Amino acid sequence: MKKISEMESIRECSSNYILAVNDTINVIHGKWKAAIISSLLFGKKRYGELQKEIPKITPRMLSKELRDLEANGMVVRTVHDTIPVTVEYELTQSGYAFQHVLDVMLEWGLEHRKRIIGSTK
Structure with missing residues (x-):
């Protein structure tokens, strides 16, 4: 993380x-990346496990998003020499650091939903 004085100068x-905000958005843009990262926060997952945990994601989209996250240094793909071949996905250090962003998004989303649902009554 950046030092406080450096963050203040950026602000x-x-x-x-x-x-900086655009860099973040470029890494996680799209409908599924936050869901994939959220799932992997709970540990390594195989492709099929990810597909079961993320409703409505197509196999093609899951593959694309995993490749993008890997290219952006958020996810590491490990191929194990087994029969059949086992492939696992896990977060990198940057991926785990992203939990702070997701936690803030979670708080905001809960508060926003409460305000919106409360205002429609």
Whole structure:
């Protein structure tokens, strides 16, 4: 994580702030990446386990999103020399560090849902 003074200087410059936010969005853009990362926060998973845990994701989309997350350094893919071949996915250090972002998203989502549902009554 960045030092507090460095974070304060980034917050004072809109272009640096926007750049950092865009970097984050570029890594997790799409409907499924946050769900995949969330699932992998609970430990290594095989492809089939991920597919069962994430409702409505197609096999093609899961494969694409896993490749993207791997390319962005969020997920590592391990192929075990077994018969049949076993492939496991797990989060990298950056992937686990992303839990802080997901926790904030969780809090915001719960509060937002409460406000919206409360305001429609």
